[in-house]
Amino acid sequence: MIILKAENISKQYRLGLVGTGTISHDLNRWWAGIRGKEDPFLKIGSVNDRSTKADSDYVWALRDINFEVKRGEVLGIIGKNGAGKSTLLKILSRVTGPTTGEIKTKGRIASLLEVGTGFHPELTGRENIYLNGAILGMSKAEIKAKEEEIVQFSGCERYIDTPVKRYSSGMRVRLAFAVAAHLEPDILVIDEVLAVGDAEFQKKAIGKMQDISKGEGRTVLFVSHNMAAVQDLCTRLIIMEHGRLSFDGGVSEGINNYLNKDRTTKGYRDFNSDNSTVLSNFSRFEIKTVGDEIASQFNSGESIVFHAFVKVNSIIRNPVFSLRISDLNNVNVVTWRSNDFVKEPIPSNIKEDFEIVIKTIDLYLLNGNYTLSMSLLDGIELLDARIKFLDFEIHPSKPNKQFQTITKEKSTNSLIYSIADWKII
CATH class of the missing domain: 3.40.50.300 (P-loop containing nucleotide triphosphate hydrolases)
Structure with missing residues (x-):
């Protein structure tokens, strides 16, 4: 029902003033109404875009x-x-x-x-x-x-x-x-x-x-x-x-x-950083496939390779790098830190420019758009941080055999696919 x-x-307003602003305008509207004609001021007016300069005294709010x-x-x-x-x-x-x-x-x-x-x-x-x-x-x-x-x-x-x-x-x-x-x-x-x-x-x-x-x-x-x-x-x-x-x-x-809307995903970002007053900063970031091609769209579960290029201006004694994936609702989905669960941590006392490579393994994200944030520290001192600097897109795909028996390609409201050991006692 x-x-x-x-x-x-539709709703029209006159910018800056109440009413039409002049007696002549009011009389024109009244005379048009008496004759059964359309209000002459409904034929004019600009689009309701607050970020642009007005080109008319009237605006269509709706x-x-x-x-x-x-x-x-x-x-x-x-x-x-x-x-x-x-x-x-x-x-x-x-x-x-x-x-x-x-x-x-x-x-x-x-x-x-x-x-x-x-x-x-x-x-x-x-x-x-x-x-x-x-x-x-x-x-x-x-x-x-x-x-x-x-x-x-x-x-x-x-x-x-x-x-x-x-x-x-x-x-x-x-x-x-x-x-x-x-x-x-x-x-x-x-x-x-x-x-x-x-x-x-x-x-x-x-x-x-x-x-x-x-x-x-x-x-x-x-x-x-x-x-x-x-x-x-x-x-x-x-x-x-x-x-x-x-x-x-x-x-x-x-x-x-x-x-x-208005988001761009191109698979890389140049920062053009040349700040010699800090120990280090990011110069470039790339998202690649396992075939070493820059990309911005991936299937769920497909390995993604992230490359962060770091410019070093002085010795970094205790470098700590983190990379975060968030969804468009600002929910933190995954965070990687170089001092957590890493087989080969970043070496200390770095003097030259270097590159950090992270390859995902069995990361089954729900289809949609995601954004990246990263930071670099020397111990606890923040050297550089980039918040929501690059987007990428995940497409739905059939999980591998290990996941098929659980997901069966059904839609889900979760952010990632995952498996767990179950038992009833």
């Missing part, structure tokens, strides 16, 4: 947005800052109206668009619960039945009869989310505000949204820059780019598209 439908939603949301669906909305996410949620929440297009909804909408949305600072937390419930169209009896549960969930029992203006931003979000989630809206709209809360509350809030969608069959629209939260919570994803929809589909596919 379709509970929300956006049809050709342009021709179309999508549908089913009952019980959790729709994630992601995109860069200024992509139009918050503008879209304001229109869906009836905070502002679209310039063109129409929103069709069934049922009540509760929104949490910024810290303290809908709260009166002079009223206490308890009074604001009743105020928000009344705004949502609930009776006093309905609100009272939920009051204790809301207060308990928010964790603000001590301050519930204190004016909200004395709350911290985190406490306001706690109470506002508790109110929005427990007063039984048909559609719950959440902007990035959960990031203000602490880790315990974020986990609690995500769990509650999952209960709302799965257990109670209500709809959630969730905007966040936390890809892990989006992955765990959402059942579908749309990506906003310059005020338009650039993707509408599966969550994993959408996150990969978003994180991989």
